[in-house]
Amino acid sequence: MNATYETLRADIASIPVIDCHEHTNGPVSGPTYSDPLAALVVGYVNSDLQSAGTEPVLAAAMDASKPLEERWKLFEEIWKRTQHTSYARVTKWVLREMYGEKELSLDALKRMGGNLLNLKNEKTYWGILDKAGIKCRIVNIWVGDRKIIEGEHVLPDRDRYMIGLPGYHSIHSWNEVNGYTQQVGRIAASLDEYVDICREIFTRLKGRGAIGMKDQSAYNRTLQFDNATRADAEKIFNFFMEDPRRSVGYPGSKPLDDYLFHAFMRIARDLDMPVQIHTGHMAGVRNDIAKTNAVHFTSVLELHREVRFDLFHGNWPYMGEWLYLGKNFPNVALDCCWLHIIDSIYAQNVLTESVAAVPHGKIHGFGGDYGDSVEFAAGHLSIARDNIAAALARLVDSGWIGMDDARQIAADWLFNNPNRFFRLGFEPVTV
Numbered sequence: 001m002n003a004t005y006e007t008l009r010a011d012i013a014s015i016p017v018i019d020c021h022e023h024t025n026g027p028v029s030g031p032t033y034s035d036p037l038a039a040l041v042v043g044y045v046n047s048d049l050q051s052a053g054t055e056p057v058l059a060a061a062m063d064a065s066k067p068l069e070e071r072w073k074l075f076e077e078i079w080k081r082t083q084h085t086s087y088a089r090v091t092k093w094v095l096r097e098m099y100g101e102k103e104l105s106l107d108a109l110k111r112m113g114g115n116l117l118n119l120k121n122e123k124t125y126w127g128i129l130d131k132a133g134i135k136c137r138i139v140n141i142w143v144g145d146r147k148i149i150e151g152e153h154v155l156p157d158r159d160r161y162m163i164g165l166p167g168y169h170s171i172h173s174w175n176e177v178n179g180y181t182q183q184v185g186r187i188a189a190s191l192d193e194y195v196d197i198c199r200e201i202f203t204r205l206k207g208r209g210a211i212g213m214k215d216q217s218a219y220n221r222t223l224q225f226d227n228a229t230r231a232d233a234e235k236i237f238n239f240f241m242e243d244p245r246r247s248v249g250y251p252g253s254k255p256l257d258d259y260l261f262h263a264f265m266r267i268a269r270d271l272d273m274p275v276q277i278h279t280g281h282m283a284g285v286r287n288d289i290a291k292t293n294a295v296h297f298t299s300v301l302e303l304h305r306e307v308r309f310d311l312f313h314g315n316w317p318y319m320g321e322w323l324y325l326g327k328n329f330p331n332v333a334l335d336c337c338w339l340h341i342i343d344s345i346y347a348q349n350v351l352t353e354s355v356a357a358v359p360h361g362k363i364h365g366f367g368g369d370y371g372d373s374v375e376f377a378a379g380h381l382s383i384a385r386d387n388i389a390a391a392l393a394r395l396v397d398s399g400w401i402g403m404d405d406a407r408q409i410a411a412d413w414l415f416n417n418p419n420r421f422f423r424l425g426f427e428p429v430t431v
Protein backbone atom coordinates (compact mmCIF):
# COMPACT_ATOMS: atom_id res chain seq x y z
CA MET A 1 0.00 0.00 0.00
CA ASN A 2 1.38 3.38 -0.94
CA ALA A 3 1.59 6.56 1.10
CA THR A 4 -1.39 8.23 -0.57
CA TYR A 5 -3.59 5.30 0.36
CA GLU A 6 -2.32 5.19 3.92
CA THR A 7 -2.93 8.93 4.44
CA LEU A 8 -6.41 8.83 2.92
CA ARG A 9 -7.40 5.67 4.78
CA ALA A 10 -6.48 7.33 8.07
CA ASP A 11 -8.45 10.48 7.19
CA ILE A 12 -11.48 8.52 5.99
CA ALA A 13 -11.58 6.54 9.25
CA SER A 14 -12.99 9.54 11.11
CA ILE A 15 -15.73 10.53 8.63
CA PRO A 16 -19.19 9.80 10.09
CA VAL A 17 -21.41 7.57 8.02
CA ILE A 18 -25.02 7.37 6.93
CA ASP A 19 -25.65 3.67 6.48
CA CYS A 20 -28.02 3.68 3.49
CA HIS A 21 -29.44 0.19 3.90
CA GLU A 22 -29.88 -2.23 6.80
CA HIS A 23 -32.36 -4.87 7.98
CA THR A 24 -32.05 -4.08 11.67
CA ASN A 25 -34.49 -3.69 14.55
CA GLY A 26 -32.04 -2.76 17.29
CA PRO A 27 -30.76 -4.66 20.35
CA VAL A 28 -34.21 -6.21 20.87
CA SER A 29 -33.41 -8.49 17.88
CA GLY A 30 -29.68 -8.68 18.56
CA PRO A 31 -28.30 -12.22 18.41
CA THR A 32 -26.78 -13.99 21.39
CA TYR A 33 -24.32 -16.56 20.12
CA SER A 34 -23.71 -19.88 21.80
CA ASP A 35 -21.62 -21.53 19.08
CA PRO A 36 -18.34 -19.89 17.95
CA LEU A 37 -18.71 -21.11 14.38
CA ALA A 38 -22.23 -19.70 14.15
CA ALA A 39 -20.87 -16.37 15.44
CA LEU A 40 -18.53 -16.19 12.44
CA VAL A 41 -20.68 -17.70 9.69
CA VAL A 42 -23.31 -14.98 9.61
CA GLY A 43 -25.22 -13.85 6.54
CA TYR A 44 -23.64 -13.65 3.12
CA VAL A 45 -20.54 -15.75 3.71
CA ASN A 46 -22.92 -18.70 3.81
CA SER A 47 -23.56 -18.19 0.11
CA ASP A 48 -19.88 -18.38 -0.77
CA LEU A 49 -19.45 -21.45 1.43
CA GLN A 50 -22.41 -23.09 -0.30
CA SER A 51 -21.12 -22.01 -3.68
CA ALA A 52 -17.88 -23.88 -2.98
CA GLY A 53 -20.02 -26.89 -3.76
CA THR A 54 -20.64 -28.36 -0.36
CA GLU A 55 -24.15 -27.59 0.85
CA PRO A 56 -24.69 -30.87 2.75
CA VAL A 57 -21.18 -30.76 4.25
CA LEU A 58 -21.68 -27.14 5.30
CA ALA A 59 -24.98 -28.06 6.96
CA ALA A 60 -23.22 -30.85 8.88
CA ALA A 61 -20.38 -28.48 9.87
CA MET A 62 -22.87 -25.96 11.23
CA ASP A 63 -24.84 -28.54 13.24
CA ALA A 64 -24.16 -27.24 16.74
CA SER A 65 -25.40 -30.45 18.36
CA LYS A 66 -22.19 -32.21 17.20
CA PRO A 67 -18.77 -31.78 18.88
CA LEU A 68 -16.76 -28.79 17.66
CA GLU A 69 -13.71 -30.95 16.80
CA GLU A 70 -15.78 -33.05 14.42
CA ARG A 71 -17.38 -30.02 12.81
CA TRP A 72 -14.10 -28.15 12.41
CA LYS A 73 -12.69 -30.97 10.27
CA LEU A 74 -15.57 -30.49 7.82
CA PHE A 75 -15.54 -26.72 8.01
CA GLU A 76 -11.79 -26.26 7.56
CA GLU A 77 -11.92 -27.85 4.11
CA ILE A 78 -14.66 -25.49 2.90
CA TRP A 79 -13.12 -22.45 4.56
CA LYS A 80 -9.79 -23.04 2.84
CA ARG A 81 -11.54 -22.91 -0.51
CA THR A 82 -13.57 -19.81 0.35
CA GLN A 83 -11.52 -17.60 2.67
CA HIS A 84 -10.33 -15.05 0.11
CA THR A 85 -13.72 -13.73 -1.03
CA SER A 86 -15.01 -10.34 0.08
CA TYR A 87 -17.74 -11.95 2.18
CA ALA A 88 -15.13 -14.08 3.95
CA ARG A 89 -13.13 -10.93 4.65
CA VAL A 90 -15.94 -9.70 6.89
CA THR A 91 -15.72 -12.94 8.89
CA LYS A 92 -11.95 -12.42 9.18
CA TRP A 93 -12.51 -8.84 10.35
CA VAL A 94 -14.97 -9.97 13.04
CA LEU A 95 -12.59 -12.73 14.12
CA ARG A 96 -9.73 -10.23 14.47
CA GLU A 97 -11.46 -7.10 15.77
CA MET A 98 -14.18 -8.63 17.96
CA TYR A 99 -12.38 -11.73 19.25
CA GLY A 100 -8.69 -10.84 18.89
CA GLU A 101 -7.88 -13.91 16.79
CA LYS A 102 -5.52 -13.63 13.82
CA GLU A 103 -6.55 -16.81 12.09
CA LEU A 104 -9.52 -19.16 11.99
CA SER A 105 -8.53 -22.43 13.64
CA LEU A 106 -9.93 -24.96 16.08
CA ASP A 107 -7.92 -23.36 18.90
CA ALA A 108 -9.24 -19.91 17.98
CA LEU A 109 -12.82 -21.21 18.04
CA LYS A 110 -12.26 -22.80 21.44
CA ARG A 111 -10.83 -19.55 22.85
CA MET A 112 -13.76 -17.58 21.40
CA GLY A 113 -16.27 -19.98 22.92
CA GLY A 114 -16.50 -18.42 26.36
CA ASN A 115 -16.45 -14.88 25.07
CA LEU A 116 -19.15 -14.61 22.39
CA LEU A 117 -20.89 -11.30 21.77
CA ASN A 118 -24.28 -10.64 23.28
CA LEU A 119 -25.94 -8.11 21.00
CA LYS A 120 -29.07 -7.89 23.10
CA ASN A 121 -26.90 -5.80 25.38
CA GLU A 122 -27.65 -2.16 24.46
CA LYS A 123 -24.17 -0.95 25.32
CA THR A 124 -22.48 -3.61 23.20
CA TYR A 125 -24.84 -3.13 20.26
CA TRP A 126 -24.76 0.65 20.06
CA GLY A 127 -21.11 0.73 21.13
CA ILE A 128 -20.11 -1.19 17.99
CA LEU A 129 -22.02 1.27 15.80
CA ASP A 130 -20.62 4.30 17.62
CA LYS A 131 -17.09 3.02 17.25
CA ALA A 132 -17.72 2.38 13.54
CA GLY A 133 -19.02 5.94 13.11
CA ILE A 134 -22.50 4.93 11.90
CA LYS A 135 -24.63 7.94 12.75
CA CYS A 136 -27.86 6.95 11.04
CA ARG A 137 -29.28 3.81 9.43
CA ILE A 138 -31.93 3.61 6.72
CA VAL A 139 -33.75 0.38 7.45
CA ASN A 140 -35.96 -2.06 5.61
CA ILE A 141 -37.57 -4.31 8.24
CA TRP A 142 -40.51 -6.66 8.50
CA VAL A 143 -42.24 -5.76 11.73
CA GLY A 144 -45.48 -5.14 9.84
CA ASP A 145 -46.64 -1.76 8.60
CA ARG A 146 -49.73 -1.90 10.82
CA LYS A 147 -47.53 -1.81 13.90
CA ILE A 148 -45.71 1.25 12.59
CA ILE A 149 -48.98 2.98 11.67
CA GLU A 150 -50.47 2.26 15.10
CA GLY A 151 -47.30 3.38 16.87
CA GLU A 152 -46.94 -0.10 18.42
CA HIS A 153 -43.45 -0.39 17.00
CA VAL A 154 -41.14 2.58 17.37
CA LEU A 155 -37.74 2.60 15.70
CA PRO A 156 -34.53 3.38 17.60
CA ASP A 157 -33.48 7.05 17.28
CA ARG A 158 -30.69 6.16 14.89
CA ASP A 159 -32.94 4.43 12.35
CA ARG A 160 -35.19 5.68 9.53
CA TYR A 161 -37.97 3.53 8.07
CA MET A 162 -38.32 2.56 4.43
CA ILE A 163 -41.67 1.20 3.24
CA GLY A 164 -41.18 -2.27 1.77
CA LEU A 165 -43.04 -2.22 -1.55
CA PRO A 166 -42.87 -5.70 -3.15
CA GLY A 167 -45.79 -7.32 -1.33
CA TYR A 168 -48.14 -4.46 -2.12
CA HIS A 169 -47.80 -4.85 -5.89
CA SER A 170 -47.08 -8.57 -6.07
CA ILE A 171 -50.60 -9.67 -5.16
CA HIS A 172 -52.18 -12.94 -6.24
CA SER A 173 -55.34 -13.50 -4.20
CA TRP A 174 -58.17 -11.96 -2.18
CA ASN A 175 -56.41 -13.05 1.00
CA GLU A 176 -53.24 -11.18 0.17
CA VAL A 177 -55.14 -8.04 -0.75
CA ASN A 178 -57.19 -8.22 2.41
CA GLY A 179 -54.07 -8.73 4.54
CA TYR A 180 -52.75 -5.39 3.34
CA THR A 181 -55.96 -3.37 3.40
CA GLN A 182 -56.88 -4.58 6.89
CA GLN A 183 -53.81 -2.80 8.21
CA VAL A 184 -55.91 0.35 8.06
CA GLY A 185 -59.19 -1.45 8.70
CA ARG A 186 -60.48 -1.22 5.15
CA ILE A 187 -61.71 -3.66 2.49
CA ALA A 188 -61.01 -3.15 -1.22
CA ALA A 189 -63.83 -3.96 -3.61
CA SER A 190 -62.12 -2.67 -6.76
CA LEU A 191 -58.65 -2.02 -8.13
CA ASP A 192 -59.07 1.72 -7.70
CA GLU A 193 -60.03 1.22 -4.08
CA TYR A 194 -56.98 -0.98 -3.51
CA VAL A 195 -54.66 1.72 -4.90
CA ASP A 196 -56.44 4.31 -2.77
CA ILE A 197 -55.99 2.18 0.37
CA CYS A 198 -52.29 1.74 -0.43
CA ARG A 199 -52.01 5.51 -0.74
CA GLU A 200 -53.55 5.85 2.71
CA ILE A 201 -51.14 3.25 4.15
CA PHE A 202 -48.06 4.93 2.64
CA THR A 203 -49.27 8.39 3.71
CA ARG A 204 -49.82 7.24 7.28
CA LEU A 205 -46.41 5.55 7.32
CA LYS A 206 -44.86 8.81 6.21
CA GLY A 207 -46.67 10.45 9.11
CA ARG A 208 -44.89 7.94 11.38
CA GLY A 209 -41.50 8.89 10.00
CA ALA A 210 -41.05 6.70 6.90
CA ILE A 211 -38.62 8.48 4.57
CA GLY A 212 -38.98 6.46 1.38
CA MET A 213 -39.82 3.20 -0.33
CA LYS A 214 -37.67 0.16 -0.98
CA ASP A 215 -38.23 -2.53 -3.60
CA GLN A 216 -36.34 -5.80 -4.02
CA SER A 217 -38.72 -7.45 -6.50
CA ALA A 218 -35.77 -8.33 -8.72
CA TYR A 219 -35.27 -11.47 -6.63
CA ASN A 220 -38.49 -12.84 -8.11
CA ARG A 221 -39.19 -10.98 -11.33
CA THR A 222 -37.64 -8.80 -14.01
CA LEU A 223 -36.99 -5.10 -13.41
CA GLN A 224 -38.83 -4.48 -16.68
CA PHE A 225 -42.05 -2.96 -15.29
CA ASP A 226 -44.20 -2.60 -18.39
CA ASN A 227 -46.60 0.30 -18.50
CA ALA A 228 -49.57 -2.06 -18.28
CA THR A 229 -53.04 -0.69 -18.92
CA ARG A 230 -55.60 -0.37 -16.18
CA ALA A 231 -57.87 -2.72 -18.12
CA ASP A 232 -55.25 -5.49 -18.19
CA ALA A 233 -54.60 -5.09 -14.48
CA GLU A 234 -58.27 -4.92 -13.57
CA LYS A 235 -59.04 -8.14 -15.39
CA ILE A 236 -56.58 -10.04 -13.18
CA PHE A 237 -57.57 -8.23 -10.00
CA ASN A 238 -61.29 -8.79 -10.59
CA PHE A 239 -60.72 -12.47 -11.40
CA PHE A 240 -59.39 -13.34 -7.96
CA MET A 241 -61.36 -10.76 -6.00
CA GLU A 242 -64.77 -12.03 -7.08
CA ASP A 243 -63.92 -15.50 -5.75
CA PRO A 244 -61.58 -15.65 -2.73
CA ARG A 245 -60.74 -19.28 -3.51
CA ARG A 246 -58.99 -18.26 -6.75
CA SER A 247 -55.39 -17.16 -7.14
CA VAL A 248 -53.19 -16.02 -10.02
CA GLY A 249 -49.59 -17.17 -10.22
CA TYR A 250 -46.34 -15.98 -11.74
CA PRO A 251 -46.03 -14.85 -14.50
CA GLY A 252 -49.79 -14.48 -15.14
CA SER A 253 -50.01 -11.76 -12.50
CA LYS A 254 -47.33 -9.58 -14.12
CA PRO A 255 -49.60 -6.95 -15.77
CA LEU A 256 -51.29 -6.30 -12.41
CA ASP A 257 -47.93 -6.22 -10.65
CA ASP A 258 -46.57 -3.77 -13.26
CA TYR A 259 -49.65 -1.53 -13.13
CA LEU A 260 -49.53 -1.28 -9.35
CA PHE A 261 -45.80 -0.57 -9.31
CA HIS A 262 -46.36 2.42 -11.61
CA ALA A 263 -49.30 3.56 -9.48
CA PHE A 264 -47.01 3.44 -6.42
CA MET A 265 -44.36 5.49 -8.24
CA ARG A 266 -46.99 8.22 -8.70
CA ILE A 267 -47.70 8.00 -4.96
CA ALA A 268 -43.95 8.24 -4.23
CA ARG A 269 -43.89 11.40 -6.33
CA ASP A 270 -46.89 12.90 -4.54
CA LEU A 271 -45.44 12.07 -1.11
CA ASP A 272 -41.97 13.24 -2.19
CA MET A 273 -40.44 9.91 -1.20
CA PRO A 274 -37.25 8.53 -2.76
CA VAL A 275 -37.39 4.93 -3.99
CA GLN A 276 -34.60 2.42 -3.40
CA ILE A 277 -34.33 -0.34 -5.99
CA HIS A 278 -32.47 -3.62 -5.67
CA THR A 279 -30.41 -4.13 -8.82
CA GLY A 280 -27.85 -6.79 -9.72
CA HIS A 281 -26.52 -9.57 -7.50
CA MET A 282 -28.86 -11.44 -5.15
CA ALA A 283 -28.30 -13.02 -1.75
CA GLY A 284 -28.33 -16.79 -1.56
CA VAL A 285 -27.39 -19.15 -4.34
CA ARG A 286 -29.16 -20.18 -7.56
CA ASN A 287 -31.00 -17.25 -9.09
CA ASP A 288 -31.29 -15.58 -12.51
CA ILE A 289 -29.05 -12.50 -12.73
CA ALA A 290 -30.18 -11.20 -16.16
CA LYS A 291 -33.59 -10.10 -14.85
CA THR A 292 -31.97 -7.87 -12.21
CA ASN A 293 -29.89 -5.69 -14.53
CA ALA A 294 -30.85 -2.08 -13.81
CA VAL A 295 -30.94 -1.38 -17.52
CA HIS A 296 -34.37 -3.10 -17.58
CA PHE A 297 -35.57 -0.33 -15.30
CA THR A 298 -34.89 2.43 -17.86
CA SER A 299 -38.52 2.92 -18.90
CA VAL A 300 -39.52 3.55 -15.28
CA LEU A 301 -36.74 6.13 -14.90
CA GLU A 302 -37.89 7.88 -18.07
CA LEU A 303 -41.57 7.94 -17.14
CA HIS A 304 -41.31 8.90 -13.46
CA ARG A 305 -39.05 11.92 -13.79
CA GLU A 306 -40.16 13.49 -10.55
CA VAL A 307 -39.31 10.41 -8.48
CA ARG A 308 -35.78 10.15 -7.05
CA PHE A 309 -34.39 6.64 -7.50
CA ASP A 310 -31.53 5.10 -5.55
CA LEU A 311 -30.10 2.15 -7.50
CA PHE A 312 -28.54 -0.46 -5.21
CA HIS A 313 -25.58 -2.77 -5.05
CA GLY A 314 -23.53 -1.41 -7.95
CA ASN A 315 -25.80 -3.42 -10.26
CA TRP A 316 -23.10 -6.08 -9.88
CA PRO A 317 -21.85 -7.41 -12.29
CA TYR A 318 -23.24 -4.84 -14.76
CA MET A 319 -20.95 -1.94 -13.96
CA GLY A 320 -21.23 -0.03 -17.23
CA GLU A 321 -25.02 0.07 -17.23
CA TRP A 322 -25.05 1.32 -13.63
CA LEU A 323 -22.62 4.16 -14.37
CA TYR A 324 -24.60 5.03 -17.48
CA LEU A 325 -27.91 5.30 -15.61
CA GLY A 326 -26.28 7.49 -12.96
CA LYS A 327 -24.70 9.70 -15.56
CA ASN A 328 -27.71 9.96 -17.84
CA PHE A 329 -30.70 10.34 -15.51
CA PRO A 330 -30.97 13.40 -13.24
CA ASN A 331 -33.42 11.45 -11.03
CA VAL A 332 -30.97 8.61 -10.32
CA ALA A 333 -28.48 8.20 -7.47
CA LEU A 334 -26.09 5.25 -7.27
CA ASP A 335 -25.94 3.36 -3.97
CA CYS A 336 -22.96 1.21 -3.02
CA CYS A 337 -24.80 -0.63 -0.24
CA TRP A 338 -23.70 -4.26 0.02
CA LEU A 339 -21.34 -3.77 -2.95
CA HIS A 340 -18.11 -3.52 -0.96
CA ILE A 341 -18.41 -7.12 0.19
CA ILE A 342 -19.99 -8.61 -2.91
CA ASP A 343 -16.78 -7.78 -4.77
CA SER A 344 -14.30 -5.37 -3.20
CA ILE A 345 -12.19 -4.96 -6.33
CA TYR A 346 -15.25 -4.16 -8.45
CA ALA A 347 -16.24 -1.60 -5.81
CA GLN A 348 -12.82 0.05 -6.05
CA ASN A 349 -12.95 0.04 -9.84
CA VAL A 350 -16.47 1.39 -10.16
CA LEU A 351 -15.82 4.12 -7.59
CA THR A 352 -12.64 5.17 -9.41
CA GLU A 353 -14.47 5.30 -12.75
CA SER A 354 -17.48 7.02 -11.25
CA VAL A 355 -15.46 10.12 -10.34
CA ALA A 356 -14.57 10.63 -13.98
CA ALA A 357 -17.99 9.70 -15.34
CA VAL A 358 -20.76 10.61 -12.87
CA PRO A 359 -21.17 13.75 -10.72
CA HIS A 360 -19.73 12.60 -7.41
CA GLY A 361 -22.68 14.17 -5.57
CA LYS A 362 -24.87 11.30 -6.83
CA ILE A 363 -23.02 8.44 -5.17
CA HIS A 364 -24.06 6.92 -1.84
CA GLY A 365 -20.98 5.27 -0.42
CA PHE A 366 -22.15 2.68 2.10
CA GLY A 367 -24.95 0.45 3.31
CA GLY A 368 -24.26 -2.57 5.47
CA ASP A 369 -27.21 -4.72 4.41
CA TYR A 370 -26.93 -7.06 7.40
CA GLY A 371 -29.36 -7.89 10.17
CA ASP A 372 -28.78 -7.16 13.83
CA SER A 373 -25.37 -8.85 13.79
CA VAL A 374 -24.00 -5.33 13.79
CA GLU A 375 -20.40 -6.43 14.18
CA PHE A 376 -20.68 -7.61 10.56
CA ALA A 377 -21.95 -4.21 9.41
CA ALA A 378 -18.98 -2.64 11.21
CA GLY A 379 -16.62 -5.04 9.42
CA HIS A 380 -18.32 -4.27 6.14
CA LEU A 381 -17.87 -0.55 6.76
CA SER A 382 -14.17 -0.99 7.48
CA ILE A 383 -13.80 -2.73 4.11
CA ALA A 384 -15.84 0.05 2.46
CA ARG A 385 -13.46 2.64 3.90
CA ASP A 386 -10.53 0.59 2.50
CA ASN A 387 -12.17 0.53 -0.93
CA ILE A 388 -12.99 4.23 -0.94
CA ALA A 389 -9.41 5.08 0.08
CA ALA A 390 -8.04 2.78 -2.63
CA ALA A 391 -10.31 4.22 -5.34
CA LEU A 392 -9.48 7.82 -4.45
CA ALA A 393 -5.74 7.16 -3.95
CA ARG A 394 -5.53 5.99 -7.55
CA LEU A 395 -7.11 9.24 -8.73
CA VAL A 396 -4.78 11.33 -6.59
CA ASP A 397 -1.71 9.45 -7.78
CA SER A 398 -2.69 9.87 -11.42
CA GLY A 399 -3.24 13.61 -10.90
CA TRP A 400 -6.99 13.57 -11.58
CA ILE A 401 -7.82 15.06 -8.16
CA GLY A 402 -5.90 16.49 -5.19
CA MET A 403 -5.82 15.20 -1.61
CA ASP A 404 -8.36 17.77 -0.41
CA ASP A 405 -10.70 16.79 -3.24
CA ALA A 406 -10.34 13.15 -2.24
CA ARG A 407 -11.23 13.88 1.39
CA GLN A 408 -14.26 15.92 0.34
CA ILE A 409 -15.46 13.24 -2.08
CA ALA A 410 -15.18 10.61 0.67
CA ALA A 411 -17.18 12.78 3.08
CA ASP A 412 -19.80 13.39 0.41
CA TRP A 413 -20.09 9.72 -0.51
CA LEU A 414 -20.31 8.52 3.08
CA PHE A 415 -22.41 11.28 4.59
CA ASN A 416 -23.37 14.44 2.74
CA ASN A 417 -24.91 12.87 -0.37
CA PRO A 418 -27.31 10.50 1.43
CA ASN A 419 -28.02 13.22 4.00
CA ARG A 420 -29.26 15.47 1.22
CA PHE A 421 -30.90 12.82 -0.98
CA PHE A 422 -32.94 11.29 1.86
CA ARG A 423 -33.53 14.72 3.47
CA LEU A 424 -32.22 13.52 6.82
CA GLY A 425 -31.47 17.01 8.06
CA PHE A 426 -28.06 16.48 9.68
CA GLU A 427 -25.37 19.15 9.61
CA PRO A 428 -23.15 18.48 6.57
CA VAL A 429 -19.66 17.11 7.26
CA THR A 430 -16.74 19.26 6.20
CA VAL A 431 -13.16 18.06 5.96
Ligand SMILES: [Zn+2]
Pocket: 021, 022, 023, 369
Ligand atom coordinates in the same frame (compact mmCIF):
# COMPACT_ATOMS: atom_id res chain seq x y z
ZN1 LIG B 1 -31.05 -5.64 1.76
